Amino acid sequence: MVKEKGESVEQQVGRRDILAKIASAVFASLVAPAVLSETAQAATEQQPTQQTPKLPELPPPKPDEDPLIRMMRDLQRALKKPLEKRRWVMVIDLRKCVGCKACTVACIVENKLPPSVVYRPVLEEEIGKYPRVTLRFLPRPCLQCDNPPCTPVCPVKATWKRPDGIVVIDYEACIGCRYCITACPYGARSFDFGDYYTEGTPEIAPVEKAPSFEYHRTWERKGNESPIGNARKCHFCLHLIERGLLPQCVTTCIGRATYFGDANDPESLVSELINKPNAFRLKEDLGTEPKVYYLI
Amino acid sequence: MQATTLPITLPRWAKPAYYVVVGFLSLVGVVAVLVRLIYGMKVTALTSPIPWGMWVVIYIYFIGLSVGSFLMSTLVYVFGMHRYEKVGRMALLSALFALFGGMLFIWIDLGHPERFWYIFTRWSPTSVLAWECFFYLFYIVAILCKLWFLMRCDLASLAESSEGWRATFYRFVSLGFRCPKTASEWQRCHAQSMRVVRTIGIIGIPIAIAVRGGTGAIFAVVAAKPYWYTALFPIIFLVSALASGAALMAFLYAFFGKRDEDYPEIVKGMANFALLFLTIDMLLMAAEFLVGFYGRIPEHLEVYRQILFGPFPYTFWLGQLFFGTILPVTLISWKRTRQSVFWLGVAGLSAVVGIVAVWLNLVIPALVVPVLKGLDKAFFQPRWSFYYFPSFWEWASTVGLIALIVLGFSIAYELLPVFGIVEEKFSGGER
Numbered sequence: 116m117v118k119e120k121g122e123s124v125e126q127q128v129g130r131r132d133i134l135a136k137i138a139s140a141v142f143a144s145l146v147a148p149a150v151l152s153e154t155a156q157a158a159t160e161q162q163p164t165q166q167t168p169k170l171p172e173l174p175p176p177k178p179d180e181d182p183l184i185r186m187m188r189d190l191q192r193a194l195k196k197p198l199e200k201r202r203w204v205m206v207i208d209l210r211k212c213v214g215c216k217a218c219t220v221a222c223i224v225e226n227k228l229p230p231s232v233v234y235r236p237v238l239e240e241e242i243g244k245y246p247r248v249t250l251r252f253l254p255r256p257c258l259q260c261d262n263p264p265c266t267p268v269c270p271v272k273a274t275w276k277r278p279d280g281i282v283v284i285d286y287e288a289c290i291g292c293r294y295c296i297t298a299c300p301y302g303a304r305s306f307d308f309g310d311y312y313t314e315g316t317p318e319i320a321p322v323e324k325a326p327s328f329e330y331h332r333t334w335e336r337k338g339n340e341s342p343i344g345n346a347r348k349c350h351f352c353l354h355l356i357e358r359g360l361l362p363q364c365v366t367t368c369i370g371r372a373t374y375f376g377d378a379n380d381p382e383s384l385v386s387e388l389i390n391k392p393n394a395f396r397l398k399e400d401l402g403t404e405p406k407v408y409y410l411i
Numbered sequence: 412m413q414a415t416t417l418p419i420t421l422p423r424w425a426k427p428a429y430y431v432v433v434g435f436l437s438l439v440g441v442v443a444v445l446v447r448l449i450y451g452m453k454v455t456a457l458t459s460p461i462p463w464g465m466w467v468v469i470y471i472y473f474i475g476l477s478v479g480s481f482l483m484s485t486l487v488y489v490f491g492m493h494r495y496e497k498v499g500r501m502a503l504l505s506a507l508f509a510l511f512g513g514m515l516f517i518w519i520d521l522g523h524p525e526r527f528w529y530i531f532t533r534w535s536p537t538s539v540l541a542w543e544c545f546f547y548l549f550y551i552v553a554i555l556c557k558l559w560f561l562m563r564c565d566l567a568s569l570a571e572s573s574e575g576w577r578a579t580f581y582r583f584v585s586l587g588f589r590c591p592k593t594a595s596e597w598q599r600c601h602a603q604s605m606r607v608v609r610t611i612g613i614i615g616i617p618i619a620i621a622v623r624g625g626t627g628a629i630f631a632v633v634a635a636k637p638y639w640y641t642a643l644f645p646i647i648f649l650v651s652a653l654a655s656g657a658a659l660m661a662f663l664y665a666f667f668g669k670r671d672e673d674y675p676e677i678v679k680g681m682a683n684f685a686l687l688f689l690t691i692d693m694l695l696m697a698a699e700f701l702v703g704f705y706g707r708i709p710e711h712l713e714v715y716r717q718i719l720f721g722p723f724p725y726t727f728w729l730g731q732l733f734f735g736t737i738l739p740v741t742l743i744s745w746k747r748t749r750q751s752v753f754w755l756g757v758a759g760l761s762a763v764v765g766i767v768a769v770w771l772n773l774v775i776p777a778l779v780v781p782v783l784k785g786l787d788k789a790f791f792q793p794r795w796s797f798y799y800f801p802s803f804w805e806w807a808s809t810v811g812l813i814a815l816i817v818l819g820f821s822i823a824y825e826l827l828p829v830f831g832i833v834e835e836k837f838s839g840g841e842r
Contacts, residue, residue, distance in 0.1 A: 219790070231459050231794030238785035255783065264635060270541035271526075271533040290529050291452070291522015293462035294540055300635035302782045305459035306522065308794055309451045339451040344522030397783070401634060 170359035193377035199278035211372035214252035218364035225363035227327040232305040234349035257303040257349035258405030265295040286341035309343040440811015456802035465801040470516040477509035478623040479656015489612040512816040543625040553615040565828035637711040638777040654688035658762035665756025682755040717776040730768025
């Protein structure tokens, strides 16, 4: 009865309404990090639980919905599972990437990255010779290897792979020896030297001093305090995904070229994408088993 | 056979002038370190892709000098080459100060120097670097024990014979050890000391090899860098360390050794060891280069291109090849110069300085080559540059801290009985 009623209601609302609803959901997912970040400080005071406090509300499923909505739904499903049952992967469709670098910038803004740190640069490769020339863009987040070369080298156990596969750094424990940076075969780790983009100007832009919320905590940039003096890396926006939001690079991608989700869930969009012959991973010969897949 | 002893006599003002210069440079070093501690790592020219620079190079250089010197001292105390007896304590003293130097450089290189002790409280068995620091503990204990047992009789006698602060100092470092009064008492004491020193020396050999091989292994285990990822790396580290240790001894003994009948032979012996290890080092390097070239892995080849024709080719051609190898090898083996203590000392100095270039070329070029094609053009920020030249503060701290270590060594060299005193008194007649 209830189901029937639901369907009939949906039939009644027009196409325009549904579009508006989807648009508002997409918009919500874009602004939500900003809204949530205000409450994040309060949340860190409580223990950072694995359960998401309040997941964003999503419109009912629809066959040709925006992949962002689909992925958020996948995400919410994954969050209901225990941590070790999740397997976060990212899929980047190189055919869709136009090299706008919006992901690089969104990541810098989200994590308040200083000039020495970049979590997701976009590599460019020129193919062919003029006039028959084309560019290939390859965004490179941390590949969150299943067999990461960067973690065993750490002398103080400050970096490790979480049960859900994300390689994290404990800024409070990292002594800043930078061994992990040299050990990464993908150059995915950077060092926070404590610089500012607006250094040398009359005032350091307040946005650069704004705290970041990495690892469900507030990190103020002052003096030589962590994360300054630490190795830093992409963490798939752990602080967002555990609140039911997609990583900032995924949300911001104008061509929907980046996908994110739980590879352990056969229903998820990423599972559909990575189980195809056109998926490849970087430097697979090293046995690092990256969890970022590229589609060609 | 006999080497001509050049009368290396220095003018009277040389010593005070030396202390003024070295003291001033040390002061510069202290200021530079303070600047680095206050302003953080941003005073360096390091970048995220090239996170290891000058300080790491000098760190491995000093560890090399330390292990090289230590192993040279085992020639005397373990392998019984008693004709080099007089080098023994000097070698151990330089091993100690070089180790301090290494520690100092890697300490200021940490992003969070205040957390250095985490390495012991959060020790990770999977990290070569963690093992390395673990070995340092044993190593420093081995050096200190060896030095103390070697010097205890002399220190005790100095504590009795000197006055004022010196007496206090000697009493403190002799740890209350009493000086033997008679020849037979001394004989017994000496025999006991030598037994202990020999035992520590034997235990010290694997520790020193672990320390040095471990430093090489820090790099060798990084599969991400084909240039580092070779089993020859720890061996090259060890052999280069031995070469630098022997060369340092040749230099130190030629210019500051004890001028007696053994003097030329000791310098010659040390220089010959330097020659031996420099030659083996050359062979290993050649093997490494040839295999690398033949393998033609692009990132590997690119490293060689950087070394030979990159932005700093003189590091290789002038530093590593000329001062580090050709000049010392020629001076030690050429008929005209090998008889002269002076030139052997110069050969030692040349190798000691030139070997810095070896370490520079082992560390930095591997980082200059992007691990992914296009990574160097993916993000345009000065701190994301694949070019590295040390900053002013890096130079200042490097020169200054080296001066500080040299100053410490010089003071210790003057204060401590580097050459036996009591031994002369009791056994002077026999020898």
